[in-house]
């Protein structure tokens with residue numbers, strides 16, 4: 001892990017944990033925003049960057065600021081974090097943005113940074129759903145805010161959408177999604193709401209739609225999104241041609257991605273590593289310089305790869321699997337593959353194995369059969 005020079009595409013994820021308030025369904029590592037804590041954390045990120053640069057860093061094809069709420073960084077902080085990095089000339093640099101923060105001055109300031117792709121936490125275009133999700137923005141403000149970003153020069157904007165809320169129906173899902181599909185977005189990520197048993201929303205678990213009802217919502221969501229001109233390229237992700245998230249494709253294709261910040265997880269030269277989800281522990285590893293702490297074993301790389309690859313519409317390439325791991329993917333799996341083929345859950349053209357349409361909503365259990 002000491003030799004950092006390599007030839008394959010390389011991404012960088014930067015975790016910004018601050019949030020103005022906590023949303024009950026959120027599973028990410030977040031912290032209440034404070035100016036002082038945020039400034040201290042920023043210095044740690046700069047320190048992590050300097051240590052990474054000292055080790056040698058090859059060209060970055062993508063950078064992704066995720067959180068948390070990365071849009072709480074100032075434009076100057078974003079530029080400072082990116083300055084001195086070996087960015088590819090066409091690097092995709094994404095910032096997750098809380099819609100409530102979008103104003104004309106925010107958009108214009110951000111445009112002066114190298115950020116060229118925005119991911120908006122829209123989640124729904126129904127106010128009752130936004131309230132339930134504890135989001136502060138309101139649906140009626142969204143078209144205007146997206147326009148401000150466009151006018152500032154951003155032409156690669158993604159929106160997140162959440163379906164499967166308690167007591168939701170296919171009809172209510174459609175009314176929350178349809179106005180979102182009419183926005184000038186290049187990319188949409190559609191996620192199923194998951195409520196953790198230890199979250200404040202736990203009492204609502206009993207109100208969640210049945211699996212059959214959720215499957216109906218998923219396939220209707222998929223149909224509407226495709227009809228609106230977005231191509232599905234991953235189970236939950238849809239893009240206009242050429243606007244697929246290059247950063248997320250790095251994960252799904254098993255390419256390398258470095259990770260900075262508390263709780264951030266990276267994949268590097270066959271190892272998955274995670275920084276601690278704790279600010280004090282993160283500060284300790286930055287000070288010690290042990291940037292690749294908490295590694296998974298090399299053996300975990302194959303299940304991770306299978307899980308990620310099969311999420312993609314293009315599926316898993318048998319020849320690429322062999323080149324990468326020196327193993328025949330079919331070996332020890334052919335009986336399962338035949339069963340899944342008979343059940344109509346996978347397609348196998350001799351070179352690529354991919355999930356069938358019928359398997360998309362139950363992808364985790366289908367993929368688990370092949371791990």
Ligand code: SF4
Nearest residue numbers: 019022023026067068
């Ligand atoms: S704003 Fe986003 S990251 Fe922060 S708590 Fe809400 S869902 Fe989680």
